[in-house]
Amino acid sequence: MLTLTRFALFDDRTLGRLTYGNEVFYTVEKPWKDNEPFVSCIPAGSYTITKGNSPRFGSNTWQVMDVPGRTHILFHVGNTSDDVVGCIAVGTSVYGNLEGVGRSKPAMARFDAALRSFDAEKLVIKEDAFYAFTREQEQQIGSH
8 A cells, every 4th residue: 555645735736755665755746726637636535546558658657546526647757746737746855945856757666666566556645734835934934
């Protein structure tokens, strides 16, 4: 089972920690915008991920299934919320300014290798945010 714990919620992005066995990754998604396609992360909950074909990311791309009102929620390479359109980008670290995740290509290679022998796996997404800022609050903090 994979567990994605969202720990930082901003007006323009959501950061999380993804674990699978002994593997640890970090994620960046769109912010929560009522599950609106293309602009929101998906709701917290339990899902199944399966391998599928993506015209952009190729065969054997992991996809989150049965998201209410949404389709094509993929795990893929990306560093900031600008790189995802409702999907989940995976990295090995979080940028110091919390703007996104680093080393996404190596992280996706590790992610794929860890799940190589499976066609489907359970994903639990939960929120345990200890950072939650509006853009205005974030700018105020940065100016001190």
